[in-house]
Amino acid sequence: MSSTPVLLNNTQIHTEVLKDKILPAMLAGMLGLALLYTAGFAEAAQVHNAAHDGRHSAGFPCH
Amino acid sequence: MFNLTTFRELVIAALWTGLLAGLLLTAVQQIQVIPTLLQAEVYEDAVTVANAANSHDHQDWQPENGWERTFYTALANISLGVGFALLIGAIMCLRGRPSHWRMSLLWGLAGYLTFFVSPSLGLPPEVPGTEAAKLADRQSWWLITVLDTGLGLSLLAFAKTKTYKFFGAVLLVSPHLIGAPQPEVPGSAAPAELAQTFISAAFFANAVFWLAIGGLMGQFYKKDS
Numbered sequence: 001m002s003s004t005p006v007l008l009n010n011t012q013i014h015t016e017v018l019k020d021k022i023l024p025a026m027l028a029g030m031l032g033l034a035l036l037y038t039a040g041f042a043e044a045a046q047v048h049n050a051a052h053d054g055r056h057s058a059g060f061p062c063h
Numbered sequence: 064m065f066n067l068t069t070f071r072e073l074v075i076a077a078l079w080t081g082l083l084a085g086l087l088l089t090a091v092q093q094i095q096v097i098p099t100l101l102q103a104e105v106y107e108d109a110v111t112v113a114n115a116a117n118s119h120d121h122q123d124w125q126p127e128n129g130w131e132r133t134f135y136t137a138l139a140n141i142s143l144g145v146g147f148a149l150l151i152g153a154i155m156c157l158r159g160r161p162s163h164w165r166m167s168l169l170w171g172l173a174g175y176l177t178f179f180v181s182p183s184l185g186l187p188p189e190v191p192g193t194e195a196a197k198l199a200d201r202q203s204w205w206l207i208t209v210l211d212t213g214l215g216l217s218l219l220a221f222a223k224t225k226t227y228k229f230f231g232a233v234l235l236v237s238p239h240l241i242g243a244p245q246p247e248v249p250g251s252a253a254p255a256e257l258a259q260t261f262i263s264a265a266f267f268a269n270a271v272f273w274l275a276i277g278g279l280m281g282q283f284y285k286k287d288s
Contacts, residue, residue, distance in 0.1 A: 023065035025153040028073045032149030039142035041202065049125035053132070054139030057088075057096050057265055059179055059188040061201035 073152045076283035081145025084275040088144070089137040091271050095264035097136075100190055101128075103253035103261065107192030110252040144272070147174055148280050155284060164281035171277015173216055179269040181212040181235075185243030188265035192252030196244035208238040 008016070039051050040060045048055075048063070055062040126132040151170050161167040182205045186195075195201060211234045218231025251258055 019064070020066045020069055021157055024070035024073060025156040027065070027070060028077070028149045028156065029153035031074070032077070032146045032153065035142050035146035035149070039139050039146065045123035049123060050135040051139035051142075052125070053092070053097060053100060053136040054143060056100060056188060056191065056261075057092055057136075057140075057268060058143060059183045059186070059265060059269070061186060061195075061198055061205050062189070063198065 069156065073156055073284065074149070076280060077145055077148035077152050079283050080148040080276055080279040081141050081143075083144075083279055084148070084272055085137060085141030085144035087275050088140045088268060088272040089133065091268045092136070092140075093133075094268075095260065096268050097133075099257060099261045099264055103190030103192055103257055106252040106254075106257075107190075110192060140272075144276060147178065147273075148276050150174075151276065151280050152284055155280070160284055160286045161281040162286050164278045164285065167281025167285075168274055168277045170280065171273045171275070173213075173220075174276060175270055175273035177213045177216060178209055179273065180266075181238070182208045183262075183266070184239060187262045190251070190253050190258050190261045193258065194246040194248060194250045196246050200244040204238065204243050208243075211235065211238050 038047065040055060040058065042048070042051075052062065126135045151167075151174060155161060155167070155170065161170075185208065186201055186205060189195060215231045215234030218227050218234065222228050222231060
């Protein structure tokens with residue numbers, strides 16, 4: 001007995017792509033940008049001094 | 064709700080990638096990047112003593128030279144590594160996960176060109192004590208260059224028509240035709256050879272860093288891992 005094929009309509013496919021790819025990727029991307037901003041660009045003196053050598057090495061514009 | 068498993072796999076892969084690539088970068092930096100930077104600081108401090116109006120504010124906390132400073136540099140490197148790995152992972156999630164780590168070295172190369180090589184052509188990595196244009200102007204140029212290069216490379220690699228590819232090439236070169244913001248009076252406390260050594264050392268260290276990010280992300284985030 002063959003299994004019943006699952007037919008998805010366009011809306012379902014779009015929802016799947018959104019849930020499986022677009023939303024996880026967007027969330028991960030935003031997390032990544034937040035980290036890069038903190039380590040590479042944040043102006044607070046303590047953060048700047050802690051990340052100073054890393055910023056110079058990465059070629060980020062620094063002070 | 065979105066697919067939490069996909070998100071968790073991506074984040075875990077990025078955390079491991081960033082941790083290992085950041086530690087590797089910290090080790091590579093000890094060869095030439097950090098020694099050159101510390102040498103330049105001696106010149107910078109000499110100028111600071113002579114001229115109190117320096118942009119460095121030594122009132123604020125800063126890590127002590129030695130292990131403490133290396134620890135915070137490693138922390139910054141790991142944060143940058145995880146951040147970059149999350150961005151690459153997000154693109155892999157959209158375009159299809161790699162089947163082998165060797166394949167994802169190309170993503171590392173693209174990241175290196177986008178986030179380091181292209182902006183460094185206009186704003187080379189600087190040793191402390193170098194005269195530079197206003198920070199906000201340099202940050203804007205850096206950001207525009209990174210966006211232009213990333214989009215330009217994507218169009219060159221993936222666009223179907225010649226027109227789009229041509230547009231990609233225009234995006235790649237345009238920030239360099241406009242030119243990076245330059246200081247009114249160029250100059251540096253450190254000798255020019257030291258600045259040059261720092262640039263070569265940074266190009267090398269970042270190449271290792273980015274290839275590690277690409278390769279490790281391919282290993283930790285490959286299909287059906």
